[in-house]
Amino acid sequence: MANKYIIHGATINGDGTAATEALTPGGVGAWNTITYFEGTAPAFGSLAAGDTVYIRSKTSAGADITRAMSGAVSLGSASGTAAAPIVWIVDAGTVWSGVTGTLTYQASAGTHTTTVLANNIIDQGVQGQLVFLCTLATTTSITGGLLVIQAGAVLRKPKIDTTARTSTSPITSTRVYGVLDSPLFKAGKIGNNSNCLIRFDSDVRGVVINPDIELQATPTAGMAVFYALDAFGTIVGGRIYGSGATTGQELARFNATNAKLTAMGLIYPKTMTAVDPTGAAQTFEFQAIGADGEGGGVFANAYGIADSRDDGNYPTLNAYLPGSAAPWSWKIYPRAATLVDPFYLASAKVFVDTAASKTITAELLLSDEFAGLNKSNVWIEGCYVDNSTGVPTAFGTRDYAGAALDTSTAAWSAASYGAVSLLKRKLAVTTPTAIKPNTLITLRLCVAKTSASDNDILFFDPDFTLS
């Protein structure tokens, strides 16, 4: 495992083993061409698994490097292995003092896809030194994606610039099959339905860490930031912001295959639509935690969506975030829930009282416009541990006869949400036997009626009571 060096444009090509320019061809000194970063075998010296290659971020003449693509480009070397990947570092003054430039891959046609090869790690001293720039404005599609990170590849701190896009019809997605760490996205119009800005597909678990995504163009329906096709994508941290991060901009879409997206700590405006299920399979699932910069969550599947954003101004009752004075509740929109496929939302608490039979009560607020809700299509079911036997024991409130939901006088913070008036209701069941102390009571709210309009919503206090 050795350090190698590239100074693009150096007069003489060395063997890559030193950061200075070589005095003789093949002599000790830096390689003099960026093509070795693009898969060309070095003319002198060698590139082996586990090597670290430092790339001077300006040419020997002092200019930033712009690679005008004429076709697809692959970055990295096939010599890397999973155990010993090759590391490429675009230097920001550590090796070459005072030299902090940029290396840009400029895509201007439909075949200009840049691929980061497996078993290669590409890093840079400062975020945005390595730039993937798309200059296409309208209809031409980069059908393979603007940038592809293969499984087993890691790309750190790049800048992906598609601000030139003014039309939604072209495809300029970044396809993540490996790890994309701390990318800076500057996005114009986002591409069409199955591509979007960042795409996960092919039954691979791609990961995007701490993305900084600025959306600069007016949103267009159907053009989401993330798209998952037969894949499981994970986004950790990061933020979405900008003039385009607003009403009409969708966060995620899925296609008609098994797909799941999880966003842990990704902050995005509450005005954005979390998920549009159009075209998604029945098995898709979306989860987000911390979308509001606090502890708020979002959960969506084919049957409904629930969110608990702290900035949603939802009516609250008993539940508080751990270690916080911030109350919270779930807002539920059962957009496609039915008797066959209800929308479920889980909760749980530890029973810390002395052993006793208890009445478990879940408090709800229902839109007064949401017709037809009763105990057959809104219920709770769950499980407690029997104090005598130690056996998990089920409970439930479902009444197939469809009795009316019990009214409630719970002191919610509000009985309306915007223009929607809310009715206080509750679901309660008394355990037939004593609950074992210091055991978990699990419960889930089940909603089996489809919303007929955007105002057909419910609020659920997850801190169910025991009395």
Place this chain on the structure above:
Amino acid sequence: MPTFRATSPTGDVSQYDAETPDPTHLGAGWRLEEIIVVAPAPEADPPPPTVYEGRRRLTHQEFLNLLGVAFVPILALAKQSVEIEAWVMRFQVATPDESGYPINLDDPLTIQGLNALEPILVAQGVVQIGWAQGVLNG
């Protein structure tokens, strides 16, 4: 000769060819780029044709289909050779794994057997050289 693109502090852009850049363009506030056209990569060999869209695990029937005209001659050979009979029997008893398919084209014994059978079948005029690879392409 290198191509340079210089962006002035006021945003004016100029592009020119020169052995070395204008020293002015290396000054404060200027952005100087060397524009280097990436040579197109050599055209890759087309991938081998596949029958089942590259799927490496097959049903019994699909595997028999891939054997083609060699299927009956292989059964005849199995009656003459215990080793070949044992190889054939492996496929008969194979059951689906977690993929749902019983036959694995990447199994070393599958590859070994097909490669061993090819010269015999070629000598008999049943198949041509390359038959085994054709089966293994899927």
